[in-house]
Amino acid sequence: MKRAVRLGVVAIALALGGCASTAANDPRDPFEGFNRAMFTFNDKLDQVALKPAATVYKDVTPSFVQTGVGNFFGNIGDIWSAVNHLLQGNLEYGVTGVMRVAVNTVLGFAGVLDISSEAGLTRHKADFGQTLGRWGVHSGPYVVLPLFGSSTVRDTAALPADIYGNIWTYKDPVRWRNVGAVVRLVDQRAALLDASNLVEDVALDKYQFVRDAYLQRRASQIQPLDNSGWESDEDTAPEPAAPAAVQPKPGGN
Amino acid sequence: MNILQKLMTVLIAGSVLACTAIASAAEEAPDALVKRISQEVLDTAKNDKQIQGGDQQRILQLVEEKVMPYVDFQRMTSLAAGRFWREASPEQQKQLTAEFRDLLKYTYSGALAQVRDQQVQFRPLRAGPNDTEVEVQSQVLQPRGGEPIQLNYRLEKLPGGWKIYDVNVLGAWLVQTYKGNFASEISKGGIDGLIKTLAERNKRLATGAAKGVKAAS
Numbered sequence: 046m047k048r049a050v051r052l053g054v055v056a057i058a059l060a061l062g063g064c065a066s067t068a069a070n071d072p073r074d075p076f077e078g079f080n081r082a083m084f085t086f087n088d089k090l091d092q093v094a095l096k097p098a099a100t101v102y103k104d105v106t107p108s109f110v111q112t113g114v115g116n117f118f119g120n121i122g123d124i125w126s127a128v129n130h131l132l133q134g135n136l137e138y139g140v141t142g143v144m145r146v147a148v149n150t151v152l153g154f155a156g157v158l159d160i161s162s163e164a165g166l167t168r169h170k171a172d173f174g175q176t177l178g179r180w181g182v183h184s185g186p187y188v189v190l191p192l193f194g195s196s197t198v199r200d201t202a203a204l205p206a207d208i209y210g211n212i213w214t215y216k217d218p219v220r221w222r223n224v225g226a227v228v229r230l231v232d233q234r235a236a237l238l239d240a241s242n243l244v245e246d247v248a249l250d251k252y253q254f255v256r257d258a259y260l261q262r263r264a265s266q267i268q269p270l271d272n273s274g275w276e277s278d279e280d281t282a283p284e285p286a287a288p289a290a291v292q293p294k295p296g297g298n
Numbered sequence: 299m300n301i302l303q304k305l306m307t308v309l310i311a312g313s314v315l316a317c318t319a320i321a322s323a324a325e326e327a328p329d330a331l332v333k334r335i336s337q338e339v340l341d342t343a344k345n346d347k348q349i350q351g352g353d354q355q356r357i358l359q360l361v362e363e364k365v366m367p368y369v370d371f372q373r374m375t376s377l378a379a380g381r382f383w384r385e386a387s388p389e390q391q392k393q394l395t396a397e398f399r400d401l402l403k404y405t406y407s408g409a410l411a412q413v414r415d416q417q418v419q420f421r422p423l424r425a426g427p428n429d430t431e432v433e434v435q436s437q438v439l440q441p442r443g444g445e446p447i448q449l450n451y452r453l454e455k456l457p458g459g460w461k462i463y464d465v466n467v468l469g470a471w472l473v474q475t476y477k478g479n480f481a482s483e484i485s486k487g488g489i490d491g492l493i494k495t496l497a498e499r500n501k502r503l504a505t506g507a508a509k510g511v512k513a514a515s
Binding site: 249254256257264265 | 401404405409411412444446468469471474475477478479482495496506
């Protein structure tokens, strides 16, 4: 019993020592040691498996097939986005989302054709973490998840809802479900190839760059929605999403 | 009145008109400026065969000509460096600004290389007539039907006209995102260390661009 306790204390000390070795500079990232390790793991996995697969996919697969795959899984995702818009009280996006899914599923061969976008019903992604944020739940510290990448404590807690809200999760047999999940992942990675190459080139510290950009982006996604002005309608002009005529704080968001 | 008075009137009227013309040319509204640059750059990028073929040098040239004159790099660098800016000597500040300028040029060119047939929509500018700092909001519409990409600019009014000093893509401000990178490089090797890192990175990106391929890290 005593040995077990001693081993346990040593293990905890090592773990804590690992966490404390990187001076936690950023108050938004108290788990920086763990996050960096996870980020490196994801990066290696990406370099070794995902990026090569996505590159082959992008180079070899005809572009209409890639578009079709993207549309199919995008349509499935649109269902959960619509649910979340309604949960957030956003009737406009919620109803538009439902219409999107209906039109694409019925007229677009189960979502392979994205007719709705061409008809002017743009996609607006929403996830449960965003819904919680809009309801007032604070994001909590930055977390890097294995495979899923950048997240926050709140969004990690919301992830199971996103997984079960995606109807592909219920696809039987399991073999099809897994194949579909992999194809979806590869297709999404292929869409991000150019952007990720750019980040490789211009970021001095990739982990930090990705973290700071992600946290800003996430915060902007939780902001109260203001979609006026794009069709040049000056009549509906609620308060702007970000102050336009204010001394900008160098801290940005 | 006599001839001399008439001449004087014409001369004065003429010079007043000329001054107004020059003044209004320098007084291009910030959203008009951004709209104009965006349109010019996008049109060239879409129609130029070399750019569509991936010619990095051509894109860099385009960015240098059409975009760089309208960006205030000194302010961007000083904002990204934060409190370390005051600790830097004028020589270091100059070098740092020059290196960051190059890095931003490569960053923007890299983004431009991915343009195919996107369209940009602008929001009406919400600013008072006497504001010296404004935010111009736009979004990039994707042909493949993805969500529009948010693209905002912060501009300041300088004697020579409006200049951009920060850019927001998908909700993240460039200056804010580089601030962390700058701070850790400076804490590792001081301002000179940061300048050296930037210089090495720029050199690598330049060789990559000269070869016509994106530099692998």
